Amino acid sequence: MSMLSTVHAEVDKETAVQNILEVEHLTKTYGAGSTAYTALADISFGVRSQELVTVVGPSGAGKTTLLKCIAGLMEPSGGQVLFEGSPVRGVRKGLAVVFQDYARSLYPWFSVARNVALPLAAAKVPRAEREERVSTALEAVGLAAARHKKPYQLSGGMQQRVAIARALAYRPSVLLMDEPFASVDAQTRAELEDLVLKARAEFGITLVFITHDIDEAVYLADRVVVLSPPPARVSETVQVALPMPRDQIATKELPEFGHLRAHVYRAVKNRPDDVAGQATTTATAS
Amino acid sequence: MSMLSTVHAEVDKETAVQNILEVEHLTKTYGAGSTAYTALADISFGVRSQELVTVVGPSGAGKTTLLKCIAGLMEPSGGQVLFEGSPVRGVRKGLAVVFQDYARSLYPWFSVARNVALPLAAAKVPRAEREERVSTALEAVGLAAARHKKPYQLSGGMQQRVAIARALAYRPSVLLMDEPFASVDAQTRAELEDLVLKARAEFGITLVFITHDIDEAVYLADRVVVLSPPPARVSETVQVALPMPRDQIATKELPEFGHLRAHVYRAVKNRPDDVAGQATTTATAS
Amino acid sequence: MTTSTIDPHPSTQVMSTDALRAASQTRRRLMRNALWGVGSIALGAVLWQGAVWLGVLPARYFPGVPDLVRAWVELFGDETFWMALGNTLLTTFLGLALAAVFAIPLGILIGRSVYLFHSTQFVLEFFRPIPVVALIPLVVLIMGIGVDAKTFLAALAAFFPLVVQTTYGSRSVDPVALDTAATYGFGPFRRLFGVLLPAASPYIMTGVRISAAVCLLVSVATEIIVGSPGLGQSILIAENSNALDVMYALIAMTGFLGIGLNGLVVAVESRTVRWAREGGAS
Amino acid sequence: MTAARRKGVLLTLEVATPVVLLALWWVLSSGSTSTFNPPLSEIAQRFVQNWFGELFVTYFLPSLGRTLAGYAIAVVIGVVGGTVIGLSYVARRLTGPLVSFLRSIPGAALLAPAVTLLGVGDAMKIAIIAFVCVWPILLNTIDGIDEMAPTQRNTDRIFQVNGMRRLMWSTLPGASPRIFAGLRTSLALALIMLVISEMIASTGGLGYFILQAQTTFDVADMWSGIILLGLLGYALTLAFTFIERRVLRWYFESKGTA
Amino acid sequence: SGSPSSGSSNSAGAGELTSITVGVLPIVDVLPVYVGIQEGIFKKHGLEVTPSVAQGGAALIPSVLQGSVPITFTNTISHMIAYNKGLPVKYLASAVYSESPSGPSSADHPASILATAPDSPITSVKQLAGKTISINALKGIQELAVRNAVDVGGGDSSTVKFLALPLQQAQGALEAGRVDAISINEPFTTAALKAGDQIIAHPFTDFKIPAADYADYTTSTKYADAHPDVVKNFTAAITEASEWARTHEAAARKVLLTYTKLSAQDAQEITLPYYEAQADPASLQELADLALKYKILDKPLDVTSMLGDAAVLQK
Ligand SMILES: Nc1ncnc2c1ncn2[C@@H]1O[C@H](COP(=O)(O)OP(=O)(O)OP(=O)(O)O)[C@@H](O)[C@H]1O
Numbered sequence A, B: 001m002s003m004l005s006t007v008h009a010e011v012d013k014e015t016a017v018q019n020i021l022e023v024e025h026l027t028k029t030y031g032a033g034s035t036a037y038t039a040l041a042d043i044s045f046g047v048r049s050q051e052l053v054t055v056v057g058p059s060g061a062g063k064t065t066l067l068k069c070i071a072g073l074m075e076p077s078g079g080q081v082l083f084e085g086s087p088v089r090g091v092r093k094g095l096a097v098v099f100q101d102y103a104r105s106l107y108p109w110f111s112v113a114r115n116v117a118l119p120l121a122a123a124k125v126p127r128a129e130r131e132e133r134v135s136t137a138l139e140a141v142g143l144a145a146a147r148h149k150k151p152y153q154l155s156g157g158m159q160q161r162v163a164i165a166r167a168l169a170y171r172p173s174v175l176l177m178d179e180p181f182a183s184v185d186a187q188t189r190a191e192l193e194d195l196v197l198k199a200r201a202e203f204g205i206t207l208v209f210i211t212h213d214i215d216e217a218v219y220l221a222d223r224v225v226v227l228s229p230p231p232a233r234v235s236e237t238v239q240v241a242l243p244m245p246r247d248q249i250a251t252k253e254l255p256e257f258g259h260l261r262a263h264v265y266r267a268v269k270n271r272p273d274d275v276a277g278q279a280t281t282t283a284t285a286s
Numbered sequence C: 001m002t003t004s005t006i007d008p009h010p011s012t013q014v015m016s017t018d019a020l021r022a023a024s025q026t027r028r029r030l031m032r033n034a035l036w037g038v039g040s041i042a043l044g045a046v047l048w049q050g051a052v053w054l055g056v057l058p059a060r061y062f063p064g065v066p067d068l069v070r071a072w073v074e075l076f077g078d079e080t081f082w083m084a085l086g087n088t089l090l091t092t093f094l095g096l097a098l099a100a101v102f103a104i105p106l107g108i109l110i111g112r113s114v115y116l117f118h119s120t121q122f123v124l125e126f127f128r129p130i131p132v133v134a135l136i137p138l139v140v141l142i143m144g145i146g147v148d149a150k151t152f153l154a155a156l157a158a159f160f161p162l163v164v165q166t167t168y169g170s171r172s173v174d175p176v177a178l179d180t181a182a183t184y185g186f187g188p189f190r191r192l193f194g195v196l197l198p199a200a201s202p203y204i205m206t207g208v209r210i211s212a213a214v215c216l217l218v219s220v221a222t223e224i225i226v227g228s229p230g231l232g233q234s235i236l237i238a239e240n241s242n243a244l245d246v247m248y249a250l251i252a253m254t255g256f257l258g259i260g261l262n263g264l265v266v267a268v269e270s271r272t273v274r275w276a277r278e279g280g281a282s
Numbered sequence D: 001m002t003a004a005r006r007k008g009v010l011l012t013l014e015v016a017t018p019v020v021l022l023a024l025w026w027v028l029s030s031g032s033t034s035t036f037n038p039p040l041s042e043i044a045q046r047f048v049q050n051w052f053g054e055l056f057v058t059y060f061l062p063s064l065g066r067t068l069a070g071y072a073i074a075v076v077i078g079v080v081g082g083t084v085i086g087l088s089y090v091a092r093r094l095t096g097p098l099v100s101f102l103r104s105i106p107g108a109a110l111l112a113p114a115v116t117l118l119g120v121g122d123a124m125k126i127a128i129i130a131f132v133c134v135w136p137i138l139l140n141t142i143d144g145i146d147e148m149a150p151t152q153r154n155t156d157r158i159f160q161v162n163g164m165r166r167l168m169w170s171t172l173p174g175a176s177p178r179i180f181a182g183l184r185t186s187l188a189l190a191l192i193m194l195v196i197s198e199m200i201a202s203t204g205g206l207g208y209f210i211l212q213a214q215t216t217f218d219v220a221d222m223w224s225g226i227i228l229l230g231l232l233g234y235a236l237t238l239a240f241t242f243i244e245r246r247v248l249r250w251y252f253e254s255k256g257t258a
Numbered sequence E: 001s002g003s004p005s006s007g008s009s010n011s012a013g014a015g016e017l018t019s020i021t022v023g024v025l026p027i028v029d030v031l032p033v034y035v036g037i038q039e040g041i042f043k044k045h046g047l048e049v050t051p052s053v054a055q056g057g058a059a060l061i062p063s064v065l066q067g068s069v070p071i072t073f074t075n076t077i078s079h080m081i082a083y084n085k086g087l088p089v090k091y092l093a094s095a096v097y098s099e100s101p102s103g104p105s106s107a108d109h110p111a112s113i114l115a116t117a118p119d120s121p122i123t124s125v126k127q128l129a130g131k132t133i134s135i136n137a138l139k140g141i142q143e144l145a146v147r148n149a150v151d152v153g154g155g156d157s158s159t160v161k162f163l164a165l166p167l168q169q170a171q172g173a174l175e176a177g178r179v180d181a182i183s184i185n186e187p188f189t190t191a192a193l194k195a196g197d198q199i200i201a202h203p204f205t206d207f208k209i210p211a212a213d214y215a216d217y218t219t220s221t222k223y224a225d226a227h228p229d230v231v232k233n234f235t236a237a238i239t240e241a242s243e244w245a246r247t248h249e250a251a252a253r254k255v256l257l258t259y260t261k262l263s264a265q266d267a268q269e270i271t272l273p274y275y276e277a278q279a280d281p282a283s284l285q286e287l288a289d290l291a292l293k294y295k296i297l298d299k300p301l302d303v304t305s306m307l308g309d310a311a312v313l314q315k
């Protein structure tokens, strides 16, 4: 595997060897011909086992696309994703994804508890343990009381939390999360962040976490991958050397946190073509 | 109308007279019989013409429910909503809503531009003006390049921005927004916030804005309505007397901003029964 | 967290009255459904009687509603009628079940696999337009005139609409739901019963409603042509005896059977497909 | 797999299946002397005799014309009626049992009023074809409209997309995948009814030909007619799919099944 | 249906009865089958007969060939077509004649008529050119009969349009002006005459041999070979039953009520055909020749070979 490490400028030889996930010159073009649209231009980075990598980037950058390629749900147009050294073809076992479109990833015909239990049943977890894991996970996301409800009877944020509970109850070895906390309030969000960190520590999960909240990206991460606007490239990879375990108050008070935050913010903002900025200066609202 | 103002503890008699929207002892119970669930217990507040009221509250509090009742999309179980003094029965003209479920509120069979133009066409806006308003709105949300795409070809955040563009292009007199910026990155979010403020100033829009971001709630608001956990009540209404126009840097640097922010945060957090806190301390992640 | 703070007391305090209320609500709903049903049938009766009165349908050849009612009363006292009814119902149910067992899985597979779709398309589309009546001699030649032949023909006729509806249904499944199933490593069984079938069920249930009527019609038609016992045979006898009122009374009975059958499917549907109406389907 | 290669594979599959089946039939029936199972070679010969001549014009084309006319009427009534019923709760409840009743009426009952009202000509047959084809379209339209996503419905209401606009821009496109499922089901029913409607009051037509061959135990002729019917079914399906792919492009693409 | 009448007690032991299903149509022509059952005539010949009611020959011949219905009633033209196609069908016995071979019956009206509406200007088959006649099925016995009646009546059947319409529908279509003439038989004849229809021909008796032998009982050669006794017993029983039906007309009419939905009045008023189990080769040959002439058969048929060892009428 060491022969591959030469292609990663940012990752030194030593860590490359331990990479469980390896994204190599990934490109993705949607459509073909005149309507072709290149979402990912050239993405390379690695994720070590049990590492938590957050991915930030402007809206429409290609984060979801990237995540789907890593999950094996989408075939890249070029480059490849290696998992434990072998190229990803289709979906692997032990992987969980929290989709950005959480509402559509829940099964509206099943109750909340059943939604969470389904992957466990598929993985042949014994009934008693399944039952217990479902209850624990639902309690952890604050939805113990909603277990018998159907998804359409829940608020947006609650649905999102069901999706999170499902992923956590599954205890995947690799967990991909796509803006998982977009629809929950600040307090709940902080709690869920800590829940994710705790689960990672407890079960040794490798995490790729997409967010558009820079505080969150820094708070959670071992490393932050910053994507450029589309066609996306990795504009920077930021090592986050904040002490573990993280703490919502203490960690965020650290001066390094502030620096990292500012650094990532600038990295995201440093767009070659600042379309949004233009828009607000030239456009009258509607 | 002044006879009604006595029921509003927080709103003094004078302002009540000018209230364009009046929420009075609103209650909402979903379902019936043994599965009945009361989302809104007793909500009362008023919104003056051209006021921007933000609503914050924990996930699942009943914010979306409240918004649907105000919009006339849902019949309350008790109490009423008055618009310009008369009770709301069904949907009124000149009202726009950005749904939390933005992805499903776009018509998948129409292009982005057509989605934005649709309400204008329905309102018989002349073609040339319609065309112009659509272009301006799409540019304002940074999607000028995506006008011919179909919604499913857009990222989550882009879809949300289409929904926002549609509402703004419509130039409603009352605009209800349900977590409209949940899926966009920080930079874009800031720009969109300013876009909303600008549109309000330009077109004299009355706004009810639901968010779970407390910074955003304070930054945008003339007044912040804080909902308690369900069954929801108004736990506090916070007047925001920050100077106009707001500015992302200057306003947020003001000491009052910090105070208000902290105040609202405590108001949201001040839950009679802090189950979530319990959950994270007692539960092992899944 | 926040949602766990639901106060349990308000609901538990009024539990008993709630249960009562729920029961009376169910009763009221049943009453309402019955009222609508009666209204609908009354509408049909009025339209028919109106057409007969106005002479749009000459009274000599089209019995009025009173004549029909008289014929029904007579039929209800006739044991052979009930046996015929039972025979027809049996064929219909067996045929529908047989069709469903083959059509639904096949439809799901065809809808999800382009390869299977293209390899079956010609065969399916070729055989689909062949009317069952054209096959009756062949089927009789092979299977005789028993219940099995009748059931086979009914199932065959019901099979195709159900395949088409299921195919469309399985194509309507949300890709995110499928992606979810893929990432969590659902096996074929769970994918089918946990995701594809429920997601496609709005289409499938419509298909079952279409096929149930087709099944009933084909059962009756084969009874007429082949002469297996059943309502069709009774209709044939009445027709050949110039007994108009009995014939129309029997035909109306098949119509009522159709209503019952549809009601049955809808009752199942309202349990299984509720999610679609209440906010799941997109 | 590249798009072009994929297309090639799919086309091969589509062509190969019937070819293999035909070959099997040819071989298995080649020595047959049974009246009910004539050799395929004989059927093929009859097919050419029957349909590469005058009968094509005098029998096949009028049948096809009636079928398409009946189908077209069913489409209009099914979609329009389904929309009206689907949009109104009262209409839905009031017509529900009536529709189920009518759907289950055996042909024997249809015939008498049809003959009385429309005579014994084409109009009657077209009406019977339409009567049978209308139900799948109607049911699918009603159900499609009934199951419209609540957020979509709310969006219509909020933005005052009302009346015809709501119908054309929102309601019908939203129900269109369903409606197409109904159209597809009915297309085959129309062809079935092509034959059934020619069981009575007919002096010609493809269905008449098949039924006549059947009652005179002319099995090779019967199969030659059935094969023409099957080919017609396949051809119509191809045309149907061609249209559907265009109209529902947004749908198939958004479902990832384009 | 009713139980065997107690009068016929000289039957074989109940244990030796052979059960067979006999295909029938729900019409007056199959009366002897029901007579045979109810009068115990089949029992007497060791048979337990269960009638199976079908719409027409299309399904009956295949079910005979398949074996689930060993013996069936069928119209002779259907039998001839099947026989001519080489299907292994075997003629057992004649079923009915359109009238008595010994001369017209004394019935009030014919059983089968070609009729026009009461006020129709068409009073003769000569006026039928370009007109439409409804018959119950094309390319069958009725088309043959009507064509022949038109041609022998001085008209030209090749100028007439034929239309298949269920008999029950015919009168309505005639009155609504949808067809110009209808070919019907009982019980619709009685109803039509009550409605005042004009008779312009008697298709089933307008042959050279007026007593047309137009229906028979058929089995498959396979069954006949395997069960010669059953076949023999059936033939004997149906012969006896036919005679009984001829000679006990009043009682036979009551039997009609057990297997049809005829009104009691109709059952009394309709004209019954002549029930006869022996075949008339001359009549059959005339039918076969006409069938060839009208392209209902595609090649000539020698009736004697078709009849085989079936009993024939001794004139
Ligand atoms: N099915 C598709 N067909 C065509 N283009 C697509 C498709 N899906 C996504 N795109 C385009 O690819 C780009 C990246 O989309 P993606 O969803 O990966 O963005 P994202 O980074 O996740 O954005 P967000 O933060 O808004 O979710 C977008 O510009 C989008 O328009």
Ligand SMILES: Nc1ncnc2c1ncn2[C@@H]1O[C@H](COP(=O)(O)OP(=O)(O)OP(=O)(O)O)[C@@H](O)[C@H]1O
Pocket (backbone or CB within 6 Å): A152, A153, A154, A155, A156, A157, A158, A183, A184, A185, B030, B031, B037, B039, B057, B058, B059, B060, B061, B062, B063, B064, B065, B066, B100, B212, B230, C003
């Ligand atoms: N259709 C429904 N049937 C039953 N209960 C419902 C329904 N819709 C919402 N609820 C319940 O009502 C409560 C309030 O829901 P609502 O969507 O208004 O919350 P919200 O404040 O908007 O939350 P979020 O911030 O997560 O969007 C929730 O507890 C939810 O479970």
Ligand SMILES: [Mg+2]
Pocket (backbone or CB within 6 Å): A063, A064, A065, A100, A178, B155, B156, B157
């Ligand atoms: Mg995304």
Ligand SMILES: [Mg+2]
Pocket (backbone or CB within 6 Å): A155, A156, A157, B063, B064, B065, B100, B178
């Ligand atoms: Mg909400």
